Amino acid sequence: MLTAVPISWFLTLSAVLFALGVAGFVFRRNIITVFMSIELMLNAVNLSFVTFSYHQKQVNGHLYAFFVMVVAAAEAAVGLAIILTIFKNRSTLNIDDVDSMKN
Amino acid sequence: MLIDTIFFYVFALLTLGGGLLTITRRNAVHSALSLIVSLLGVAGLYLMQQAEFLFAVQIVLYVGGIMVLFLFVIMLVNLDLSAKERQFNGQWMVALVAVAAVGAEISWFLYRGQGAFQLADTAGAPSAAAFAVTTTGNTEILADVLFQEYLLPFEIASILLLVAVVGAVVMAKKRI
Numbered sequence: 001m002l003t004a005v006p007i008s009w010f011l012t013l014s015a016v017l018f019a020l021g022v023a024g025f026v027f028r029r030n031i032i033t034v035f036m037s038i039e040l041m042l043n044a045v046n047l048s049f050v051t052f053s054y055h056q057k058q059v060n061g062h063l064y065a066f067f068v069m070v071v072a073a074a075e076a077a078v079g080l081a082i083i084l085t086i087f088k089n090r091s092t093l094n095i096d097d098v099d100s101m102k103n
Numbered sequence: 104m105l106i107d108t109i110f111f112y113v114f115a116l117l118t119l120g121g122g123l124l125t126i127t128r129r130n131a132v133h134s135a136l137s138l139i140v141s142l143l144g145v146a147g148l149y150l151m152q153q154a155e156f157l158f159a160v161q162i163v164l165y166v167g168g169i170m171v172l173f174l175f176v177i178m179l180v181n182l183d184l185s186a187k188e189r190q191f192n193g194q195w196m197v198a199l200v201a202v203a204a205v206g207a208e209i210s211w212f213l214y215r216g217q218g219a220f221q222l223a224d225t226a227g228a229p230s231a232a233a234f235a236v237t238t239t240g241n242t243e244i245l246a247d248v249l250f251q252e253y254l255l256p257f258e259i260a261s262i263l264l265l266v267a268v269v270g271a272v273v274m275a276k277k278r279i
Contacts, residue, residue, distance in 0.1 A: 005111045008213060010148065013115050015209040017122055017141075022205055024126030026198035032131050032177060036138050039169070040122050043145050046157075054152040059244050062154055063253050066245075069157075069164055070260045074267035076169045080176045081274035087180045 010051040018044035031083055031093045035076075042072050110151060117144030131177045139170050156242040 021044060024037030046065040053061025087093055121141025128134045146161040249257055 005107050005151070009111065009115075010152075012210065012213055013118065013148075015206065015213060017118060017145075019202055019206040019209070020119070020122040020126060023198070023202045026202065027195055028126060030131060032173070032180075033126065033134050036125055036134055036173065039138065039165075040125065040141065043142060043165075047145055047148060050149055050152050050154045050157060054154070059241070059248050062157055062241075062245055063249055063256075065154075065157055066160065066249075067256060067260055069160060070264065073164060073169060074263055076172055077267045077271045078274070080172055081271040083176060084179060085274055091181075093180060 007051060007055050011048060014044045014047040014051065017041075017047065029094050029096055031086070031095055031098075034095065035079055035083070038075075039072065042068055107151070110147070114144045114147035114151065117141065117147070119144075132174065135170060135173050135177060138173075139166055142166050142170070153241060155240070156245050 018041050021037045021039075021041035024040065025034055028034050028037065046068050049061040049065040049068070051061075053059060053065075083093070086098060090098065092098070118141050121137045121139070121144060124137035125134045125141060128137060142161060142165045146158050146166075149155075149158040149161060
């Protein structure tokens with residue numbers, strides 16, 4: 001019934017995907033790409049949830065992943081509205097230029 | 104089974120390749136398209152693990168909803184200027200070290216914890232959330248658990264979505 005692929009492969013894939021998301025989040029200067037990196041990280045966590053759920057033979061992990069997706073949808077709606085507002089007010093999407101809280 | 108391994112490699116390649124292209128492409132539209140490829144790879148991995156409902160939700164909600172929203176926003180803002188300038192932070196060396204540390208830490212824990220994933224058979228303690236007989240679909244089990252055990256979180260999630268809708272409208276509208 002279980003697939004022959006060991007659980008650690010899935011978890012390692014999830015970890016690498018999360019690290020990619022962290023890298024994008026820290027490296028990139030474009031707000032939209034930073035936002036996409038957050039989506040990558042959320043997906044990595046969801047993959048871990050589903051993997052553990054599959055190996056425990058419980059569906060609780062599926063529900064957690066589902067709720068993470070709901071939060072991601074809400075976050076995308078509000079975050080993209082914020083991005084549009086920033087672009088309207090400052091006509092830039094460079095995160096280094098949006099630093100008015102620094103001073 | 105060999106076929107499972109092949110499928111895993113194909114989906115892992117899609118996921119990681121898409122993720123890598125997402126964070127390295129200069130053009131934001133290319134990044135978004137690569138992210139769609141990555142999300143499709145993750146959806147395939149869900150299907151491999153018998154999460155059919157999440158597979159469908161991943162494609163409908165993420166690829167069909169959130170990514171289209173992203174592409175809309177990319178079309179609305181003018182990114183021609185930012186595509187020409189430097190793409191990465193000045194402190195990218197520090198960031199690279201930090202990311203390598205995160206990756207090494209997680210890999211080390213996974214390597215050291217190899218035996219920890221021999222999860223006990225849960226057949227002795229069946230709960231409502233346990234996989235029932237295989238004739239019942241994944242979606243049906245999920246619905247039973249969602250509307251019984253997880254009813255309160257479900258309602259809270261609906262309130263969260265309402266807050267997000269109100270917030271987006273407040274943010275986008277000039278005068279309320």
